[in-house]
Amino acid sequence: MATKLLMAKSPEEAAVSKTASAAFVAGGTEVNRLGSDIAEKAETLISLKKCSGLDGIEADAGYVTIGAMCTFQDLVESDKVPGWLKEAALFMASRTKRNMATIGGNIAARRSDSYLIPALSAAGAVLELLGSDTKAERIGIVEYFDGAYDDKLITSVTVEKDIRLVSKRYANTAQSHAVLTMSAAMDEMGVYMNGAVKNVGLLHFCDLEKAFNDDPEISEDKIIEMVRTCTGLETADDMFGSDAYKRYLIAVTAFDLFKQLKGKEV
Amino acid sequence: MAKQYKVVHCTVNGKEIEQVVDVRESLTDMLRNDLHLTSVKKGCEVGECGACTVIINGEGFNSCIYLAVWAEGKEIWTLEGLTGPGGELSDIQQAFVDEGAIQCGFCTPGFIMTSWEIVNSGKEYTDDELRKALSGHLCRCTGYENIFRAVKKTMLRHLGKFEEAELVNSQGITEYPDPMPFK
Ligand SMILES: Cc1cc2nc3c(=O)[nH]c(=O)nc-3n(C[C@H](O)[C@H](O)[C@H](O)COP(=O)(O)OP(=O)(O)OC[C@H]3O[C@@H](n4cnc5c(N)ncnc54)[C@H](O)[C@@H]3O)c2cc1C
Ligand code: FES
Ligand code: FES
Numbered sequence: 001m002a003t004k005l006l007m008a009k010s011p012e013e014a015a016v017s018k019t020a021s022a023a024f025v026a027g028g029t030e031v032n033r034l035g036s037d038i039a040e041k042a043e044t045l046i047s048l049k050k051c052s053g054l055d056g057i058e059a060d061a062g063y064v065t066i067g068a069m070c071t072f073q074d075l076v077e078s079d080k081v082p083g084w085l086k087e088a089a090l091f092m093a094s095r096t097k098r099n100m101a102t103i104g105g106n107i108a109a110r111r112s113d114s115y116l117i118p119a120l121s122a123a124g125a126v127l128e129l130l131g132s133d134t135k136a137e138r139i140g141i142v143e144y145f146d147g148a149y150d151d152k153l154i155t156s157v158t159v160e161k162d163i164r165l166v167s168k169r170y171a172n173t174a175q176s177h178a179v180l181t182m183s184a185a186m187d188e189m190g191v192y193m194n195g196a197v198k199n200v201g202l203l204h205f206c207d208l209e210k211a212f213n214d215d216p217e218i219s220e221d222k223i224i225e226m227v228r229t230c231t232g233l234e235t236a237d238d239m240f241g242s243d244a245y246k247r248y249l250i251a252v253t254a255f256d257l258f259k260q261l262k263g264k265e266v
Numbered sequence: 267m268a269k270q271y272k273v274v275h276c277t278v279n280g281k282e283i284e285q286v287v288d289v290r291e292s293l294t295d296m297l298r299n300d301l302h303l304t305s306v307k308k309g310c311e312v313g314e315c316g317a318c319t320v321i322i323n324g325e326g327f328n329s330c331i332y333l334a335v336w337a338e339g340k341e342i343w344t345l346e347g348l349t350g351p352g353g354e355l356s357d358i359q360q361a362f363v364d365e366g367a368i369q370c371g372f373c374t375p376g377f378i379m380t381s382w383e384i385v386n387s388g389k390e391y392t393d394d395e396l397r398k399a400l401s402g403h404l405c406r407c408t409g410y411e412n413i414f415r416a417v418k419k420t421m422l423r424h425l426g427k428f429e430e431a432e433l434v435n436s437q438g439i440t441e442y443p444d445p446m447p448f449k
Binding site: 002003004005007025028029032033034035039045047049073093094095096097099100174175 | 268269270272289290292310311312313314316319325326327328330331332333335336380398399401402404
């Protein structure tokens with residue numbers, strides 16, 4: 001269990017200090033929870049609270065770059081942040097938690113009911129990372145989840161501002177864990193669909209993208225049937241719903257989001 | 267492994283304090299165990315219920331998932347800081363009493379701290395916004411309506427809308443007479 005805390009003063013100090021027995025702590029809403037296995041497994045926590053340069057929001061030539069330590073409430077209150085990202089940030093219903101939780105922490109937490117990852121993934125967000133060798137690199141958010149970047153510090157997130165993007169989240173109450181959070185974006189190349197399915201993981205719905213791109217007039221019934229019989233989808237019965245329910249929800253949500261996108265101005 | 271300690275300097279309810287804390291200690295533990303401010307409740311300790319809410323530099327935080335060492339240099343308010351020198355209740359506390367917004371009282375300090383931020387924001391929240399602003403708090407007893415009404419009435423009074431505050435009905439809806447005498 002972590003008994004030590006390092007108050008890093010710079011991103012470099014934080015990145016260099018990240019060893020296998022250390023974990024970053026940003027807003028602490030995941031790490032500091034009673035019974036958190038992140039704090040249980042680590043010996044040292046590296047607090048990012050006093051790190052300089054991780055908290056600004058800059059808008060430039062159609063892109064917005066958000067410091068990893070920006071809180072959900074910072075996103076909601078900033079006039080530089082696009083509406084689709086504010087909407088995803090408001091999925092975190094509790095204002096007190098929005099005052100604490102950060103965008104970097106949400107991405108790194110990789111939860112299967114993630115608030116922001118579906119929207120950031122559909123938007124093709126780019127992360128800036130800092131490794132223990134203090135070399136900075138930029139990668140697409142989807143690449144971040146392949147496991148090779150776990151020890152790196154996320155320093156910022158860049159998204160395109162003027163994109164068409166819509167999201168939906170299903171939970172019993174505003175405070176509950178969501179069974180499905182799904183986002184879809186569209187540009188001249190086609191539609192992009194990403195989601196988070198509770199207890200399943202973060203998903204990129206390539207088959208659905210292809211189906212909508214090949215036939216924009218495809219019927220809802222065909223989409224429902226496609227997801228119902230999809231063998232690549234590892235949904236199972238659990239307390240969040242049956243396998244059949246989750247598949248149905250993914251299908252009708254994908255159809256709804258696509259319909260919304262078609263009628264949506266940038 | 268040996269624990270690590272740090273000295274924290276901050277202001278709590280207007281008083282400057284210096285406190286030695288375990289670096290993994292939560293702000294809830296520092297406020298309750300070291301400073302004996304027991305209005306700060308331990309409900310879930312996972313950021314779910316809002317019972318531990320305190321105001322840090324003007325904004326509400328769940329103190330159970332906030333490290334005490336992060337309080338260095340901060341200005342913190344708990345429910346104890348809202349009462350007057352003779353123990354007089356602040357207007358938001360009195361409104362909770364008047365509207366029957368308390369039963370067992372466990373959630374009440376947390377609710378009042380968030381409400382205090384709301385009523386002092388100078389902003390007029392819509393009913394919908396007000397419900398959302400209170401949504402980080404759980405109450406097992408009251409059914410929320412009385413709490414909502416207490417906060418709404420106090421917010422309106424803070425904005426100088428005393429007559430409108432009296433028109434808030436038992437469901438929390440403002441029942442304007444026809445024709446509306448003000449606005
Ligand atoms: C009651 C409750 C309900 C919740 N429900 C949800 C939910 O439905 N969906 C959801 O997504 N989350 C949920 N969370 C978890 C959490 O609030 C969010 O994921 C939040 O965005 C995490 O941000 P943080 O800054 O608090 O992260 P922290 O708790 O500080 O860290 C989270 C993880 O990210 C790592 N990390 C933090 N910052 C960085 C960085 N810059 N670079 C690299 N790694 C980093 C940490 O090491 C840790 O592994 C919930 C939390 C609570 C308390
Ligand atoms: S005790 Fe802190 S949110 Fe429940
Ligand atoms: S009054 Fe009992 S929990 Fe709210």
